[in-house]
Amino acid sequence: MRRLQRLHSIGELRKLRKALLKKVNDCRPRIVVCAGTACQASASSDVIRVAKRHIIEKRLRKRISLRVTGCHGFCEMGPFVLTEPQMAFYGQVTLEDVPRIIDALLAGDYVEELLYRDPATGQRYYNRGDIPFFRNQRRTILALNEKIDPVRIQDYIAQGGYSALERVLSKRDPGWVVEEVKSSGLRGRGGAGFPTGLKWELLAKQPSSDGKYLVCNADEGDPGAYMDRSVLEGNPNAVMEGMVIGAYGTGATEGVVYVRNEYPLAIRHLTMALGQAREQGLLGDDILGTGFSFDIKVVRGGGAFVCGEETALIRSVEGTRGEPRQRPPFPVRQGIKGKPTVINNVETWANIPLIFRLGAEEFVKVGAKGNSGTKIFSLVGKIRNTGLVEVPMGITIREVVYDIGGGPVGKSKIKAVQTGGPSGGCIPAEMFDLPIDFESLVDAGSIMGSGGMIVTDENTCMVDLAKYFSKFLKDESCGKCFTCRKGTQRMHEILHDISNGDGTLEQLELLGELGLVVQDSAMCGLGQTAPNWVLSTLRYFRDEYVEHVVNKRCPAGVCTALVTYFITESCKGCGLCVRVCPSGAITGEKKARHVVDTAKCIKCGACASVCKLEAVSVK
Amino acid sequence: MIDLTINGLKVPVEEGTSLLEAGRVMGFPIPTLCHMDGLSPYGACRLCVVEINDGTKARLVSSCTYPAQQGLRVRTASSRVIRARKMVIELLLASCPQSKVIQDLAAAYDVRQQRFKQEYENCILCGLCVRVCHEQMMAKAIGFQGRGERLTVGTPFDMRSELCRLCGGCMYICPACQLRCTYAEPERAICGACANLSPPCVEKEAFDDMMCYMKPCVACEIERH
Numbered sequence: 021m022r023r024l025q026r027l028h029s030i031g032e033l034r035k036l037r038k039a040l041l042k043k044v045n046d047c048r049p050r051i052v053v054c055a056g057t058a059c060q061a062s063a064s065s066d067v068i069r070v071a072k073r074h075i076i077e078k079r080l081r082k083r084i085s086l087r088v089t090g091c092h093g094f095c096e097m098g099p100f101v102l103t104e105p106q107m108a109f110y111g112q113v114t115l116e117d118v119p120r121i122i123d124a125l126l127a128g129d130y131v132e133e134l135l136y137r138d139p140a141t142g143q144r145y146y147n148r149g150d151i152p153f154f155r156n157q158r159r160t161i162l163a164l165n166e167k168i169d170p171v172r173i174q175d176y177i178a179q180g181g182y183s184a185l186e187r188v189l190s191k192r193d194p195g196w197v198v199e200e201v202k203s204s205g206l207r208g209r210g211g212a213g214f215p216t217g218l219k220w221e222l223l224a225k226q227p228s229s230d231g232k233y234l235v236c237n238a239d240e241g242d243p244g245a246y247m248d249r250s251v252l253e254g255n256p257n258a259v260m261e262g263m264v265i266g267a268y269g270t271g272a273t274e275g276v277v278y279v280r281n282e283y284p285l286a287i288r289h290l291t292m293a294l295g296q297a298r299e300q301g302l303l304g305d306d307i308l309g310t311g312f313s314f315d316i317k318v319v320r321g322g323g324a325f326v327c328g329e330e331t332a333l334i335r336s337v338e339g340t341r342g343e344p345r346q347r348p349p350f351p352v353r354q355g356i357k358g359k360p361t362v363i364n365n366v367e368t369w370a371n372i373p374l375i376f377r378l379g380a381e382e383f384v385k386v387g388a389k390g391n392s393g394t395k396i397f398s399l400v401g402k403i404r405n406t407g408l409v410e411v412p413m414g415i416t417i418r419e420v421v422y423d424i425g426g427g428p429v430g431k432s433k434i435k436a437v438q439t440g441g442p443s444g445g446c447i448p449a450e451m452f453d454l455p456i457d458f459e460s461l462v463d464a465g466s467i468m469g470s471g472g473m474i475v476t477d478e479n480t481c482m483v484d485l486a487k488y489f490s491k492f493l494k495d496e497s498c499g500k501c502f503t504c505r506k507g508t509q510r511m512h513e514i515l516h517d518i519s520n521g522d523g524t525l526e527q528l529e530l531l532g533e534l535g536l537v538v539q540d541s542a543m544c545g546l547g548q549t550a551p552n553w554v555l556s557t558l559r560y561f562r563d564e565y566v567e568h569v570v571n572k573r574c575p576a577g578v579c580t581a582l583v584t585y586f587i588t589e590s591c592k593g594c595g596l597c598v599r600v601c602p603s604g605a606i607t608g609e610k611k612a613r614h615v616v617d618t619a620k621c622i623k624c625g626a627c628a629s630v631c632k633l634e635a636v637s638v639k
Numbered sequence: 640m641i642d643l644t645i646n647g648l649k650v651p652v653e654e655g656t657s658l659l660e661a662g663r664v665m666g667f668p669i670p671t672l673c674h675m676d677g678l679s680p681y682g683a684c685r686l687c688v689v690e691i692n693d694g695t696k697a698r699l700v701s702s703c704t705y706p707a708q709q710g711l712r713v714r715t716a717s718s719r720v721i722r723a724r725k726m727v728i729e730l731l732l733a734s735c736p737q738s739k740v741i742q743d744l745a746a747a748y749d750v751r752q753q754r755f756k757q758e759y760e761n762c763i764l765c766g767l768c769v770r771v772c773h774e775q776m777m778a779k780a781i782g783f784q785g786r787g788e789r790l791t792v793g794t795p796f797d798m799r800s801e802l803c804r805l806c807g808g809c810m811y812i813c814p815a816c817q818l819r820c821t822y823a824e825p826e827r828a829i830c831g832a833c834a835n836l837s838p839p840c841v842e843k844e845a846f847d848d849m850m851c852y853m854k855p856c857v858a859c860e861i862e863r864h
Contacts, residue, residue: 326786341782341783343783345682346701348705348706494787494788495786495787495788496786497786498786498787499764499783499785499786500681500764500790502684502727502730502731502763502764503730505764505787505788505790507730510730510733510755513755526754534726540688540698540722540723541688541699541726542685
């Protein structure tokens with residue numbers, strides 16, 4: 021690859037941006053294909069290959085261009101193709117569709133039958149902006165993902181990237197930087213919601229004789245959450261720009277991005293972006309000829325969930341066991357190698373350039389009071405539109421679940437939403453008018469967390485889900501403090517008993533009691549929030565627990581020990597279930613009602629999933 | 640000097656004093672299993688929790704790791720503290736019922752029964768042995784391995800450590816008094832508790848004559864198998 025030219029002054033960066041912008045705004049139509057991890061899993065790399073081949077074979081290179089980008093958020097529809105300037109959205113495309121889309125685009129036309137259709141109303145949308153999933157969001161951070169090829173820093177510069185840094189460096193006032201972040205009201209997006217400006221101010225006040233650290237926490241471990249991953253994969257430069265601005269404001273000398281090793285694409289894109297930024301003179305020594313120096317290195321995490329906790333992360337960066345310690349002293353006084361350290365989440369860093377591009381006053385206007393800005397949630401579970409959604413803070417859960425998420429799949433009713441990953445709790449459907457902000461969620465017994473949002477419906481057993489999360493936490497607890505290690509083990513043990521039909525009402529009491537003590541006496545955030553899920557389900561879905569314990573019945577039909585499969589009268593005897601049953605438990609004459617032998621049945625549910633008449637029932 | 644309030648009494652202490660030390664100076668009993676003067680505080684056993692602050696800001700912290708702060712209000716035996724401590728003892732009792740130390744603690748706090756499934760473990764993973772090995776013996780022969788329920792104390796790769804001088808410090812300090820000196824290879828398992836350079840228990844003839852308080856000693860136990 022050609023080496024990028026080093027920029028020696030702010031003026032040179034401006035000139036480069038102008039030149040790049042001219043190139044971007046050329047009148048060629050463009051097709052945009054997402055190559056985020058979710059879309060790659062649904063074969064978007066093949067779509068890209070086919071598109072490239074078609075363009076080359078048909079000699080269309082002068083007439084059309086292709087952009088490969090990071091995640092756009094609508095992962096349900098992957099792989100998808102977006103056309104510019106039409107902004108037509110073709111979801112779940114096949115390889116044969118790609119040439120048709122390209123040809124239609126060149127003719128200024130649409131491929132009608134491939135356009136996105138609302139599954140509920142059947143309405144076609146010609147412009148992506150009209151699709152309810154996108155229309156109801158407020159995409160300030162994710163919006164850049166679709167305009168940028170993450171491996172080209174110049175794409176980012178052309179979209180106004182590093183203009184926030186430009187503004188900061190030309191102002192030459194670190195105090196102003198911290199003040200601006202403070203007045204923006206930005207709160208940490210990692211879960212706790214600590215005001216970022218305040219944290220920076222504390223760091224700026226620390227004596228700087230032997231250096232200070234800035235850390236980007238990309239150890240996103242919550243099951244079902246991938247916001248940070250998508251930002252880092254799709255737009256690593258935004259995070260880097262945020263960190264450089266942070267370093268200028270706080271006087272930090274070294275930067276670290278702590279990223280999970282399970283995110284290979286994020287690591288690759290980040291490493292490439294770091295290299296390019298160094299070549300361009302936007303990182304490293306003497307940034308943009310201003311004499312200000314700051315560099316960032318990547319540290320890969322070894323796959324421990326607990327290393328997302330500040331003090332454990334510091335240990336891990338230092339190369340020792342990832343074990344939390346009691347605060348105080350807080351990392352801002354004693355962090356990596358004993359030096360003052362500020363740790364912010366990926367999304368928090370990505371918000372920083374935005375604050376300086378818009379100005380703090382503009383930034384505050386989005387969101388609710390005391391909770392400014394937007395928040396990205398990964399909306400997953402039993403919902404129609406899964407994907408990443410970015411909404412202003414203070415929006416209600418109902419809006420996210422129904423307006424953006426499109427409500428439940430099929431006929432079942434949504435029961436609850438789980439927020440905050442394994443550390444969070446659940447919020448029942450009756451409370452969906454709750455605004456999404458840090459305080460309201462805590463009052464409801466859950467937490468904002470880093471932004472996981474798992475939707476559950478009637479076919480989800482809350483006890484079973486609680487058991488799943490308690491198993492996750494039992495395995496991921498570092499084991500240092502006794503109440504967290506033993507507490508999570510014992511909670512899982514009791515939940516296991518309950519879901520097996522061996523639970524007693526005394527155990528249910530004990531579970532609640534134990535949960536409160538673990539919450540109270542554990543050392544770090546992992547232990548203190550570990551019982552949240554148990555406590556909140558006990559609070560809102562106690563009757564489900566009692567049903568398991570007293571009547572030995574699982575209302576959702578999930579806990580295998582408590583359910584029996586049987587075939588109803590609507591069975592026509594097609595024999596499909598007989599063929600899929602792995603244990604040979606189903607018998608019956610052709611064209612007559614079949615029977616399940618409960619002694620042989622292993623309750624795998626294969627019969628229910630193949631039956632076209634919904635004749636297999638769970639009791 | 641800084642002033643803090645413990646159980647309503649004003650206590651002046653030097654800066655850097657932990658709440659545990661401050662409480663003990665005043666004679667308030669705070670039980671611990673993972674604390675030892677001369678070793679760095681660790682905060683693993685959660686028995687020494689105390690309640691700090693008031694109202695909505697009230698919370699429990701481990702007193703051994705929390706530094707005394709000016710004006711801090713501390714309660715060492717509030718109902719919240721006792722509730723947590725009793726549960727910790729119940730959990731300990733459910734895992735290590737044979738330990739005399741834990742039985743005594745349970746008696747002191749009137750914990751008569753435990754409601755979990757009974758386990759019979761020896762180690763409570765307080766980390767005292769690891770710290771005595773690192774900090775007092777300068778050996779770093781043993782350390783923690785694994786995490787969560789698979790957390791154990793052992794030598795790297797479970798092989799006999801060349802750094803181990805068989806000093807027996809780890810056993811001496813063990814509060815659960817159940818730790819045994821086991822190496823990965825049973826035939827070379829040696830009881831180091833008596834600090835003998837060549838422990839007599841490996842010589843079978845001498846076994847009957849020796850005073851071994853480790854009961855049962857793993858070296859012998861394995862021999863007998």
